[in-house]
Amino acid sequence: MTIAEHVSHRTQVSRRDFIVGSAAALGGFSLGFHVPFGREAAAQDAVREINAWVVVNPDDTVVIRIARSEMGQGTLTGLAQLVAEELECDWSKVTTEYPTPGQNLARNRVWGSFATGGSRGIRDSHEYVRKGGAAARQMLIQAAANAWNVPASECRAENSVITHIPTGRTTTFGKVAAAAARLEPPQDPPLKDPKDWKIAGKPLKRLDTAAKLTGKQVYGIDLKLPGMLNAAIKACPVFGGKVRRFDAAAVQNMPGVKRVVQVGDNAVAVVADTWWRAKTALDALPIEWDEGPNANVSSATIAEMLRAGLDADDAVVGNQRGDVRAALAAAAKRVEAVYSYPFQNHATMEPMNATAVWTPDRCEVWTPTQNGEAALAATAEAAGLPPSKCDVHKLHLGGGFGRRGAVHDWVHQVVAIAKQMPGTPVKLIWSREEDMLHGRYHPVTQCKLVGGLDAHGNLTALHMRISGQSIVAGIFPQNIQNGRDPVVFQGLNPGGAEAAFGYTIPNLLIDHAMRNTHVPPGFWRGVNLNHNAIYLECFMDELAHAAGVDPLEFRRRLMANHPRHLAVLNAVAERAGWGKPAPAGVHRGLAQIMGFGSYVAACAEVSVSDDGVLKIHRIVAATDPGHAVNPQQIEAQVEGSFVYGLSAALYGECTVANGRIEQENFDTYQVMRIDEMPAVETIVMPSGGFWGGVGEPTIAVAAPAVLNAIFAATGKRIRDLPLKNHDLRKA
């Protein structure tokens, strides 16, 4: 393939501006390579890089660099708003681009982290991206002041125009960009007070919509490189199993087939001219697996192991106060319940995919990823090359939800395939079945809760024992210390800015008995907050009913020391009309939690027909994220979070038989569709002073609010999901 073809291709996927082709420089390997953006690049006519975050072109268009990944959550637009706010540029002239992780490496990580998970895209980077915008503005103003020979303090920037206030002279960003790029960047420029924001904080439309309406948006699965072949793959359906043998000759002569290759010790891929031909041949390929000892594991054996953890002695304490055992022994009334939560697949609409070109000197990968730097590390490891000789080109994600961040198994695979065909670009696409069978699943847990009430119906003691999988143990085992996975206590921590418990209970014990399975866990949108909120908030509802106290009032008694938790709960109760009559047949349920730095609550309104059909009519949801960068995008995230949370509550369940996941496609792994979607009323109530995330927290209140409303409607306590497994007819 020629350099020109590559350059042309990359222009199409907006990797323009910083590609210089040179076969000689790459020892004959004819991929374009990347020149750091530094001063040399800025001196070129075509590009005016003011700093790492901001490029201003002579026509006044502004390119804002975005390190985090866009997967639908709107981070790209939100981060651009924050930079543009400080830059004082014309928002209508803003476009964005992704730097590559290789460029980040070459420039001493000037863009910081590329990780896009944990609802951290904005809250972890808002300060330095705003400073990037502010520094660029100061440099542009200084360049204009220098040209006019006046003090910069007499000049002001607004809407990409710089004005010298005393004389009224004006110039534009584009005209002074080249000079500005040569100036020394200011250190630590001051930032605006959010109350003065004009672009950030406003409900602006997304920057990335137009191409998504016409089919022009290029996702990873759409990528085409000259001379590219396509690969379909099957890994041993039993996790931990291996390839014993396969009969390549049986499919070698099928249409389009180029190669049949083993990938690692557990997978086989067919490489063909088209993906459909690769998949057709793969389906016909005789493969014999060595399934190993995990072939005996089933949902029942996993549940049994978790159940044993509910009363085991080897638990790690996450939150403790007073003497729970003594208080429970002295309680006027004890309430006890056991809950559980099943495996879930992320089921991103775009299945895992990546394209790779490998030579002995260099490896490049194009892939939708939530963490470009982790994808680069996976590329380098699989390629057997140093990261400096690799790069990853990020493409927009057709959904991420945590599947495309911490583990890049598909990147390892595509590089392993490409390595067997040096110089040939290979695109690997997982079938939906492969995607369902080889997920990184929402962890399974069970939870035993015991509460003690005094004679007045006050909660005096609560013991919450979680038994089950640790995501951290599965993905970053080096981060487990003394058996402790701190993330399992999400939403239950005694304090902190991330995910603090919202009740003050005199005697409290929350502990975790780690019980891992061979099914690999992953960070599934909402993570551990999802089940923790169900366990806590459904049991609070049980306790309230046992105490004969209104569930809102019962909670309020415990929340005096938690004003932000209480404020969102009060907001949904008031908006939903808690305490006032609901429409005939409609019943309400409440839930609140803190996670990902934000405070959230929901009130669900449901009805259950005589024949047990559930209808979720309305959800009122409140979020206090501290600062709201784009309120209409927060609304979109909150609405979407209920689709994700309620899909899990209604249908989501990956079961295990003979060591493998039983659900292979959307026919058996059903998700919510438009006909089941409730009205969602979103209350965004930023109270200032902190930065919380919005992509995940409200998922966690979806299921408990609905389950509590179902109890109100039917008197039935559902303690294990999904709801499809339950008969909701009144007892």
Next chain:
Amino acid sequence: MARLNVNGSIVDVDVEPDTPLLWVLREQIGLTGTKYGCGIAQCGACTVHVDGVATRSCALPVSALTEDQKIVTIEGLSPDGSHPVQRAWAELDVPQCGYCQAGMIMAAAALLKDNPRPTDADIDVEITNICRCGTYNRVRAAIKLAANGGRTG
């Protein structure tokens, strides 16, 4: 070999007869706006129009089609993104990740062609596409906006 009428042009493609239309569009013709989601006609990401009818192309072998049948993909819905459904989608900022949206838009356009003022119940029955980001409420609002000639209320 198959001869197809795609977005107003006749194209000849060299494929096995059981190849699904989806993969012919994507791999032989290069129209990648139509997406693969499930391969079993469950999710609707692959929705195109065949003679104006919303059709899931992932489970439709090309051998079932003739050159008389007019196939329209998202790329052919309008020359410049100006179809009323696309305009309504832009107005309400509907897409999140966007992967399912071509299929959603094609399903919505087919619905409105047959039923210019659909009720909520009509939308519930006709729009069965899966969106994992959760754009359903904006999809519904945008269908109503498009049905109302771009006017709200």
